[in-house]
Amino acid sequence: MYESNTSKHHKLFIIGAGASGLMAAVTARDLGIDTAIIESNDRVGKKVLTTGNGRCNITNESTATGTDEAVALSRKYHSNQTEFPLPVLQQFGVRQTADFFNTLGLPLIAVENGRMYPMSLQAASVLDIFRIALEDRNVPIYFKTKVLDVTVSREHPRFTILCQTETEGQIVYTSDYIFLCTGGLTAPKTGTDGSGYTLARRLGHTLIDPVPGIVQLKLEYPYLKELSGVKFEGLGHIIVNGEVIRSEYGEILFTDYGASGPPILQLSRKAAYQLARGETVTLSLDMMPDRTEVEVVDFLDTHWGTFGHRTVAASLIGILNKKLIPVLLKEAGIDQEPNLLCQDLSWKTKKILYRLMKRWEFIVTDTNGFTNAQTTAGGIDTKELKEGTLESKLVPGLYLAGEVMDVDGDCGGYNLQWAWSSGYSAAMALADHLAGTT
Template sequence: MNKNQTSKHHQLIIIGAGGSGLMAAVTARDMGIDAAIIERNDRVGKKVLTTGNGRCNITNESTATGTDEAVALSRKYHSNQAGFPLPVLQQFGVRKTIDHFLTLGLPLISLEDGRMYPMSLQAASVLDIFQLALDDRNVPVYFKNIVLDVIYSPNHPRFTIICQTETEEQAVYTSEYLFLCTGGLTAPKTGTDGSGYELAQRLGHTLVHPVPGIVQLKLDYPHLKELSGIKFEGWGHIIVRDDVIRSEYGEILFTDYGISGPPILQLSRKAAFQLAKEESVILSVDLMPGRTEEEVVDFLETRWGVFGHRTVADSFIGIINRKLIPILLKEAGIDQEPHLLCQDLSWKTKKKFYRLLKQWEFKVTDTNSFTNAQTTAGGIDTTELKEGTLESKLVPGLYLAGEVMDVDGDCGGYNLQWAWSSGYVAAKSLANHLSGV
């Protein structure tokens, strides 16, 4: 070791001071493990500051009302290995999360749709509480250390972590156990740039190709600028090979690049994976969700019959957003007939309107980037991890937690819940291993 090199040893090294890494460190120390964190930033939880519009949507209590909390909660998660999240969530679900934060000194409150936040409604409070918890437990955090390589050896010590410090000197850390809590590819400015994938792959793990999740969709449509800013309550459906593969309801927003809103964010994972497979992806939207197709036909036929003397454009006033009307006329092919009366509508044109109001289809060309995404879909293959412990099947002593693995949740606090759950379970599993349980 040269004179510019420092070296430290801990029983457990955790790479990453995001949500899962912080939870893992506090839990591990509470269970008697000598744990330390390596973090590339100058403070803990930098990405957490960006969540929940700066309020930090810690979890969601909407699944915590029944007796099968973990089962209900697990339905909010996605992975190539569908059942993988359940054993983790059974050990640390929403109720335990609420209690755990209360013991750390952070009471939570519930707002819309069961979303839970710190009582202060400030994401910074979450980080401050964690920093206090680390200080209380004397958990060292080695800030401004960029991990260059991880070397595994079957002999003591198992793991050698080589880092570059802010002064460009080299620091070497060794440990018997290693947690990868490095996040995915979202918010690269906060340090979650996918570097953990490379570390895991060097140790022999396989990467499920990551795509942006909980993100806006880009559409191939010539009138997006005219649609931009229009909001409506309705259904969105992702269609691949004429099959609807997921549907979501809520407020949908057209933008100058495509479409957004909570339902679209929920649908984006399916769209992104299908696009990555070079499949053709269609988004169908329902502008009149409160009526069936038959009811829409009856409603419009009645309206056109009563107001047959009005123009077709005027017949839609009060039913849909006024800015949508000229675009629907273009889609129906009558935009060059501004004075066409309802009584003169052809059956062929009527059928176009019925379809547009219930099944308006757009071609999805892409998603917005990881910079705009709230989570990463994909990651390290969970079939290479032990269910219920999160230890690697390939590298003894290596555990993964958080977004680095191929598990992602719906929006509404579920991705942070996975960070807390997986960080806790990894630490608990290691403690059980060390105590021979």
């Protein structure tokens, strides 16, 4: 047991004032639970400010139709236990999220592809509304307070929380229940430094090795600087051992280190895990996804037949981004023949160009790291949590919410939706427990 000159006790302590912690705090307090928050930063929700390009992509309404809304929504999530998110999403889905924020005074609007944002299109509005809600409910927040350790006792109070503060040095807090809402490893400058993993492991939990998710990919390719800035609508595939393991369509962007854009971000989780396992990972790009391979051959043959008098480089203007063309010709081995006419193309070179249009392959060497990732894949093993309630099976009274556990979503507001859903579900489960209904 730790000794301190100062001690504070609350029925529930929430460690972390990110999205899941804020949702849990408001919900728990509305349910009559004596709740307080411990936050290492000097303000709440620092990471929320970075989401949705500063607009805060709160959720996504594209799955919010039909009787199987929660099932459709759950397919946007990944975990070692694929069915684990469903009971949580059934309790609190997209519609409940929109209703919740509306009751706080923050109406949402759908802007693109079902993505929902605050009407102000400012992430700061979300935090302002939460601050007001917490003040209205008299929820204490202990800022600039870093949790060093948590110990469990069979006696009251059950949890002892050792913290380091800027003003009081080490301080001990006690509680009957704890919500671990510390996030993962993404955006470490906002405070998500993986400390929640350490706390959970000390309490007996297992960590599934985290990797960056929704992040750019680094590629091994000699002409990346020439391609940097090029955008095109295409289809990306992640290939491992000759097998396509995931495909995504949309705007793909070349960078000086590799590739970005929504499809790449979606593909990155698969790539990161395969790289962590030591596999060779290939990114294959289809620059004409609306045509089959046969149709590409027919299209290019007709085009080159019509404009046989033009150079190959000139013939591709208007079909491909102009910056792509010289690199493509290098890849096809004809860059040393700038005046090569379409009518003089060999069958061998044509086949290379056909293939590049549909299957331009790059070796993936790495992701762009946790600093640039939007989410963390991996985390505390969900097999050690109760489905639907998110209470630890190992430590009664300990609940997890948000990114700290092994659940992550696709790009498009789904990770924030998990934060809202899991924070709400944990608070409801604790209220039901205290009421004696579970």
